[in-house]
Amino acid sequence: METDPLSAKFAALADPTRRAILARLCEGEASVNDLAEPFDMSLPAVSKHLKVLEKAGLISRGREAQWRPARLEPMALKGVADWLEHYRRFWDASFDRLDAYLKKIQKGDPNGTGH
Amino acid sequence: METDPLSAKFAALADPTRRAILARLCEGEASVNDLAEPFDMSLPAVSKHLKVLEKAGLISRGREAQWRPARLEPMALKGVADWLEHYRRFWDASFDRLDAYLKKIQKGDPNGTGH
DNA sequence: CTTTTATTTAACCGGACGGTTGACAACGGT
């Protein structure tokens, strides 16, 4: 273990099943059975995925009788977004270059040389 | 293999060494030796990290003589940011609730009951 | 042509990951 929080979040998000679970939790709390229903996968497998998400801080879990509902913990995702934000200027710049190129060829300069 | 592109990107970002490499590439292209210099790690290890980043589309590589410089491929990161964007409203809402709570206790309602 | 520099490939290793099955714990209903 001993991984830093950001790595844990990225690792947790690097699995389509876990991302689908997060998407489902956008509609509100859900039990393990509810969450497992769409997947062709055993219940313990889903339980493990939930534990990964919980350790990454992306979800939290409650206790109601024998149910342990999971809910979204959105501020954790904000941490990821904040990290990404440092790179925004790079993809903005890329997009601007692409945009300029597209406008150029539309003006009848198909080679984009500008001459 | 056979992993979807988004999972590949998240997995690539889930390693502090690879994130450090990306940060370094913000300052411009760099050779493998340049990139390896800050790390207590063999050269093949760094080469493998670069391959992971390349397969995820986060970087691309050129050929200049015996050097194979790596450069940032920022639009790939935008793909990740776009996925995250779906969740923004959730952490915005969380932040608003926190904000309201902080304003409340500042007005002399330390229990935050509002009564 | 040989040497040097830059990088990748191959083979290997330990540990983490994603899944399984089977046993077990916790609780509500009857």
Next chain:
DNA sequence: ACCGTTGTCAACCGTCCGGTTAAATAAAAG
């Protein structure tokens, strides 16, 4: 008190991951 429901724990399995070292490749330099 028992049963069904809900969920986790433990052990296991095959694969992937992050690292190593040693050898191979590519191209420049002497």
